[in-house]
Amino acid sequence: MQYWLMKSEPETFSIEDLRNALKQSTFWDGVRNYQARNHMRSMQVGDLVLFYHSSCKVPGVVGLAEVVSEAHPDKTAFDPKSPYYDPKSTKDNPRWHAVDIQFKEAFPETLSLTALKQEPALSSMKVVQKGQRLSVQPVTPDEFKKVLKLARRPGSGKKS
């Protein structure tokens, strides 16, 4: 069992969008970064994902999702009309892969990046480190447990 953090801009795809899609899993397409792709390739069904909102008013962890399929080719890379089109990715040799995830839980409020940074036990988390832009990051079991504990306790994630 491994743990991850995945970023999404809520205006594009939020935790509520994920919740509303509960009956069908959501394919995490559009990732065009090798490190992020490699992380998704090493995911296994049952892995848990911290869902993170970025580029918004209160960036932070907003919920929990579960990996429900291993990585498979991202078809948007084949489609010239897609914003994610990549001519170098072919059906015979797909360059980009992604997993399917499913909604598990939405936290009562955002566990903000500010709150994460204030927690000494989480100082090693990638997401709190400067210049860390990776949209799919590994999370250690200890970090994961701590985040869940904070996120499920009302008031802990309030932004000042």
Add this chain to the structure above:
DNA sequence: GCCAACGTTGGC
């Protein structure tokens, strides 16, 4: 294979 130029990310 170096590295400058460029594009993107994402917090502020």
Add this chain to the structure above:
DNA sequence: GCCAACGTTGGC
């Protein structure tokens, strides 16, 4: 909307 940090591209 600014800008620092980072990744990718492409000329040489």
